[in-house]
Amino acid sequence: EVQLAESGGGLVQPGGSLRLSCVASGFAFENHGMSWVRQAPGKGLEWVATIQRDGLETNYMDSVEGRFTISRDIARDSLFLQMNSLRAEDTAVYYCGRDLFGAEDFWGQGTLVTVSS
Amino acid sequence: AIRMTQSPSSLSASTGDRVTLTCRASQYISTNLAWYQQKPGKAPVLLIYFASALQSGVPSRFSGSGSGTEFTLTISRLQSEDFATYYCQQFFSYPRTFGQGTKVEVK
Numbered sequence: 420e421v422q423l424a425e426s427g428g429g430l431v432q433p434g435g436s437l438r439l440s441c442v443a444s445g446f447a448f449e450n451h452g453m454s455w456v457r458q459a460p461g462k463g464l465e466w467v468a469t470i471q472r473d474g475l476e477t478n479y480m481d482s483v484e485g486r487f488t489i490s491r492d493i494a495r496d497s498l499f500l501q502m503n504s505l506r507a508e509d510t511a512v513y514y515c516g517r518d519l520f521g522a523e524d525f526w527g528q529g530t531l532v533t534v535s536s
Numbered sequence: 537a538i539r540m541t542q543s544p545s546s547l548s549a550s551t552g553d554r555v556t557l558t559c560r561a562s563q564y565i566s567t568n569l570a571w572y573q574q575k576p577g578k579a580p581v582l583l584i585y586f587a588s589a590l591q592s593g594v595p596s597r598f599s600g601s602g603s604g605t606e607f608t609l610t611i612s613r614l615q616s617e618d619f620a621t622y623y624c625q626q627f628f629s630y631p632r633t634f635g636q637g638t639k640v641e642v643k
Contacts, residue, residue, distance in 0.1 A: 454632075456580075464572070464580060464623050466632040478630040481537070514579055521627025522570035524591060526579035 428530030441515030
């Protein structure tokens with residue numbers, strides 16, 4: 420059974436940092452691209468970043484480029500999102516997703532990030 | 537960035553109804569489109585990818601069509617478990633973008 424489990428969310432002050440993790444199980448992690456998608460409270464879905472299966476190609480939404488870094492550790496079947504210089508508008512539930520030709524076919528349960536003083 | 541526009545923003549329907557949701561892209565995206573269903577407090581669920589390919593395990597009452605810039609998601613006979621919000625997403629180019637969602641509510 421494919422499972423994705425996010426962790427690392429919490430309350431952080433504006434300008435602070437947070438590192439999200441997503442542990443994968445039930446499939447060959449090294450064979451899939453992975454993404455982060457977020458959802459602000461009461462709002463729609465927003466794609467954040469994608470890393471390809473080789474770990475070399477990454478893409479980001481404009482508003483997080485230079486502040487967020489997506490990475491993966493094949494040995495630990497884990498995906499990460501390092502978030503720096505956090506802003507109030509980054510407040511959201513962050514989901515990790517497994518890529519299927521560009522769509523996300525499996526999602527984690529999400530982890531809430533709240534940026535507030 | 538490619539803008540995805542869904543219509544309507546919400547609709548009211550009854551079980552057994554045929555429901556059609558529309559998604560328009562601001563530029564050509566071929567068939568690089570996915571549809572998701574999301575219920576409150578839950579993660580999205582992939583329904584359709586490449587505009588018309590039904591994801592494994594998704595009931596056959598869901599179908600997708602379209603190419604280029606115009607796409608539709610049809611639910612042939614609405615079931616109680618189908619009341620939810622539906623999102624389209626393009627993966628033709630980065631940044632990947634979602635529509636704002638269509639909420640399907642009980643009439």
